[in-house]
Amino acid sequence: MxxxxxxxxxxxxxxxxxxxxxxxxxxxxxxxxxxxxxxxxxxxxxxxxxxxxxxxxxxxxxxxxERLAVKLLLFVPTLAIVIFVAMMAIEGDYTFFNRLASFLSV
CATH class of the missing domain: 1.20.5 (Single alpha-helices involved in coiled-coils or other helix-helix interfaces)
Known part of the structure; x- marks a missing residue:
């Protein structure tokens, strides 16, 4: 044993x-x-x-x-979420500024 x-x-x-x-x-x-x-x-x-x-x-x-597999299991999804939130924020700013420019030019 x-x-x-x-x-x-x-x-x-x-x-x-x-x-x-x-x-x-x-x-x-x-x-x-x-x-x-x-x-x-x-x-x-x-x-x-x-x-x-x-x-x-x-x-x-x-x-x-911990083993590498556990570290990847913890951090890869978290990193992906952070990247996607950043992409959404950039896209939101782009949309906001385009709308603002459109409304101000009228």
Missing amino acids: TQAVAQQHPISLYLKVWGVLFVLSAMSYMVDFYQLQGALRWTLILLFMALKAGLIVAVFMHVVW
């Missing part, structure tokens, strides 16, 4: 990731503290959010140690 050996990760890894998450959260609060506005504000907030979510998924949900 064979026993499955559970993979142990050092506690220092989790503490380091927790520290990085703390720093990223502090940086995201600094965006509000320094009252940044406009595209810079939203770019920084979304960047910090994506980095924190990526770290949480990778380390605390153990995706880093």
